Amino acid sequence: MVSKRQAILIVLIVLIATKFERLPSLISLTLMQDGIILLIVLGILDVLFLGFALNFFNEFNDRGDLYNLASESWGKGGAKVLYFILFCYLIVVAVLPFESVHDFFANNLFNELNYALFGLIFLITVVFFANKGLKTLGRTIEIFSLLIFISLAFILVIGLMTGDLTNILPLNNSSFSVFVSEFARDTLWFGSFWIMFLLTGKVKLQKNDKITLNLIIPYAVFCVFVIPGFYLGFYSIYNNLAGYQTNAISAITQFAFLNLDLGRVDWFLVLFEQVSTIISTAIYIYLAGVCFCRVFNIKKEQIVEFIIGLALFLLDVFVFKEINTSALNFREITHYFCIFVNYLLPFAIILTFKRKKQDKRSKAYV
C-alpha cells in the first residue's frame, strides 16, 4: 500500500519519465512546428482519461484491486485476459525508459561505454527497486521528486531562454493525414493514467478522502504546458535539425553556458531528471510482474520481475541495437495495441464495472 501523496507522485514521475528524450526529435521529423499542437492534443486526452481513471479509482479503491474487480465483473477468465493485456502493455512501455537510459549513457554522456556490462548494472538496479515493492518505490519517489521537478523546471527555463521562439512558426502547416498518423504512433508515450487503474486498491486513503484535483491539476500542467513548452524550447533551438538530436533533454541546454568556463554544469540537471526514467523503469517492471503473477497464480513476484528485467535487457542489447531506427520500428509495430489499451480499454473497464456495481446495488435494494 502507498499513501495518497506517494500515489500522486508515482503517476507524475511516470508521466514525465520518457517525454523529454526521444519523443521530441521523432515528432519533429514529420510534424516540425506542429509537434507542439500534437503534444497539446495528446496531453489533453491524457488529462481527460486521467479524469476517468480517477473516477474509477475513487469509486473502487476501497473494494479491492483491479484484478478482484475484474473477476467480479468479467469472471476469473476475463480478469486474466485483462491482466495479460496489461502485462503486455507494461512490457511495451517499459522499453521506452530502458532504451532512453541506454541512449543517454551510451551515446550522449560517455565516449565509450561497454553497454552490455553497464546495462547489467542498470538491470540489477531496476530489478532491485521493483523487488522492493510499491511502498519502497513510493518512498524513493518522495525522496527524489523535488530534485527531479526542480531540475526539469531549470532545464525548461534554460531551453526557452536560449532559442528563437519564433522558430515554432508557422503553426498549422502540416497535413491532417500526417498529423493523425503521427498522433497514432505517439500514443505509445502517453497513457500514464493507467497507473491509477493499477493502483486501485493499493492506496491508503482516509475515510471519504479522494484523489481528484490534487493530481489532475499538476498532471494537466505537465501535459498541457510543461511537455509542449519543452518542445517549444527544443524546437526553437534546433529548428530544421531537431531530428538529429536523439536526446532532447541533454541537447536543450547545450547552448546555455557557452560563455562560462565551468563546462557543462547543465549535465547535473539532466542527470537528476534521468532519475525519473530509472525509477519509472522499475515501476513498469514491478507492475508488469504483478500482472503476470496474477494471471498465472505465481507467488514469487521477485523472480518474475527479474525475468522481465532480463528480457528487457536482452531486447535492448540484441533487438534494439540501433537506437535511431529501432524507435521508429518499435512504435510502428506497437501503436495500434497502444491505441486500444489507452483509449478503448478504459471505457470497457469503467462501463462494465460500473454497470456491475449498479446491478449489485439494485439487487441488494430488492
Added chain:
Amino acid sequence: MFRFFSRHAWIFAVIFLLILFPVSLTSQARLNNRALITGLAIDKNESGYVVTAQIARPLSSREASGESAVLDFVSESGSSVTECVKKITFEIGEIAGLSHTNFIILSKAVLEDNAIKALDYFLRDLQIPTSVMIVYSKGNAKDVMAKTSDLDLSVSLGLQKVFMFKEEALSTLMVPLQNFIDDAFNPSAFSILPELDITTEETSSSGQSDDKSKSVGKGRIKYFTPFAIFKNGKFLGEINNENEIRAFLLAKAKNSHQFNLVIDGVNDDVYNNASVGVRVSDKNVKMAVSLGEKPTLNLNIMLDKVKLLEVNNNAILSGAYIAQKPYLTKTLERAIACQLENDLKIVFNKTKVIGADVFGFADFAYKFNHKEWGEFINSIPNADDYLNYVDFNVKVEVSSFI
C-alpha cells in the same frame, strides 16, 4: 549486526561492483590517456580533406613554466572527414575527446566546394556538440590553426568565448555549427561565417640564462574580418567593408551588449566635418514585412543610451568650459541614423544582386505572413529570385543620449 550484513551482503557486492568497475570496463590506464581536441581545421586537397586537430596537452607542475598546457597539432588526410578524424585518433594514440572541441576552421577551398558536406560528420556524431563555432580562413586552415599557438593559451583554447565577447561588441558573429547548417534549410537559405585571421607580431624577450634577446611571435586576432555568405550552403561571396559589416551586425547580432560606432561627416555649427565616436548600450531591432503589391522589408533600429566618446573636429572651440551637452545635437542624431541607414541599404543592395537574403525577408514572411508568402512565391516565375521583387526600407533612430 552480523545477521544484517549477511542478509544484505549482496547489496554491498553490487555497490562494490559499481565503484570498482570503470564505466568503460577497460584498464584504468586507458582512462587517463585522453587527448583533448579543442579545435579542428579542415582543408581540401585532390583526394579529399586534410583535418588538423588542435590538442591541448596538460603539463605537470615540473614541466610547466607558467603555462598549464601546451598545444600540439596533428594533421591527417583522407577521402572523407570521418576518415581523417579516425586517423588522427590512431595517430595520437589516445582517446580523442572531441566533446571539448569549441571551434572548426574551414579553408576557403572547402567553402567554395561545399561547406555543409564537410560538416556533415560533426552534425551526426553526437560526441561533438553542435554548439561548436565555425569560422573560415582565407588561406590554408592548417596554417591558421598553427598560428593559434602564438595566441595566449586561454584565447587559443577558448576561441569560441573570444568570438562571443567580440559579438557583444559588434565586431564579429559567433556562428555555431547548428545555426550555420540550420539556416541553409530555412526559406531564405542564407548562412554566414566570419573569417578567423591571426596576425603574428614579432616581440623581443630576454632570456633568463643569458642576455641574448629572443624573438618570439605574439598572436593577435584581427578585430574586423570579412564574412562569407552562403545560400543553400553554397558560397556566394564576402562582405568586406568594415562599415557594411558593422551595419550588418547591428541588424543581425542578437547578443550585442555595448558597442562603438564611428560616424563620419557630421557637419553643423558645433561639428565641422567631424568624425565622432559613440558607444551604444542598447539596441532594439524590429523587422516587418509587407507582401502587398510591392513586397517590402522594413527594418527599424532603435539605438538607446548612446554616449558620445570622442570628437575629431575641425571647429574652433571657444570658452574654457566645454560642456558635452552642446555636442548632443539633432545633427549628431541625424548623422548617426543616416550613416547606418546608408550602410544597411548598401549591404542589402549588394547582397540582393547575388541572391543573398541577408536580413531574412523570406524567413520572416514565412513565419508571420505564411499565407501571403505562399501566394507571393506562387505569383513569381522563379521562386528563387524572390529577392528581386523586394524593396528595403530602413529607419534608424536614437532614443536617448547619456
